[in-house]
Amino acid sequence: MINDIKAEAEKKMKKSLDALHAAFNKIRTGRAHPSILDSVMVNYYGQETPLKQVASINVEDNRTLAVSPWEKNLVPTIEKAIMSSDLGLNPATSGDLIRVPMPMLTEETRKEMVKQAKADAEHGRVSIRNARRDANSMIKELLKEKEITEDDERKGEDEIQKLTDRYIAEVEKALKAKEEDLMAV
Numbered sequence: 001m002i003n004d005i006k007a008e009a010e011k012k013m014k015k016s017l018d019a020l021h022a023a024f025n026k027i028r029t030g031r032a033h034p035s036i037l038d039s040v041m042v043n044y045y046g047q048e049t050p051l052k053q054v055a056s057i058n059v060e061d062n063r064t065l066a067v068s069p070w071e072k073n074l075v076p077t078i079e080k081a082i083m084s085s086d087l088g089l090n091p092a093t094s095g096d097l098i099r100v101p102m103p104m105l106t107e108e109t110r111k112e113m114v115k116q117a118k119a120d121a122e123h124g125r126v127s128i129r130n131a132r133r134d135a136n137s138m139i140k141e142l143l144k145e146k147e148i149t150e151d152d153e154r155k156g157e158d159e160i161q162k163l164t165d166r167y168i169a170e171v172e173k174a175l176k177a178k179e180e181d182l183m184a185v
Contacts, residue, residue, distance in 0.1 A: 001147065002156040005138045009160055012131035013167040020124035020171060024178050026087070027113050027120075032065045032102050034058070036089075042074065042081045051078065060099065067091070067098040105182075113182050121175040125168055132164040 025035040034057040041048045042055075051057065055069040055078060069078055079098055082091045091100045105113070139156045142148045148156070 001142060002139065002152060002159070005135050005142075005156065006159055006163065009131045009135035010163055012134070013128045013163065016124050016127040016131065017167060017170055017174075019127070020120060020174060023120040023123075024117060024174065027117055027178065027182070031062055032059045032100075034065065036087065036102075037065065037067070037082065037085075037100070040081050040085045040087070042078055044074070044077075051081065054078070055098075063102045065100040065102070067100060069096065069098070072096045110182050114179055117175060117178045117182065121171050124171045128164060128167045128171065132160055135160045 022038075026039055034052075037051050037057055040051040042051050043049075044054050051067070054071070054074055055067050058066045058068070060066040067078060067082075069075055075093055075096055075098060079091050079093055082089055082098070082100060088103070089100050090103075091098045093099075136157055139148070139153055139160070143150065143153045
């Protein structure tokens, strides 16, 4: 029973960490990386489709992404989707290739993005702690219903705490890496 609760808590914590990594991917660092465009959705024959499913995205140089649509008639649609995304990018089209230059980041912009990264990391920590709270309350419920002993309860809560500590450390490691990435000129 406790193992089931622990597995469920770990699953929730992993999802929180994955969500944090997705949020960090949206924060651009000034260097070109295809994952920056992961959140861009393109209207493909009436269906909202992720950009990476209708075009190939390659790094042309350190500061430029090259988006090559698989269908030429999608060029204006993709360009419009990139412009209307909240990423602040301005694509330039040449024939059937869309180039997306990464704007230089000012010191002020970098600091704002670090603040955003810290806020995202805090959301990640909170959701990990919520998973811990839920797991601990399930364990207490089992104790109340006399399905486990007090020793089992303590052991279960200790295991959940170790799991929480491990995932919080992962959040800290990801935040540190993102901060270094953002502040590198």
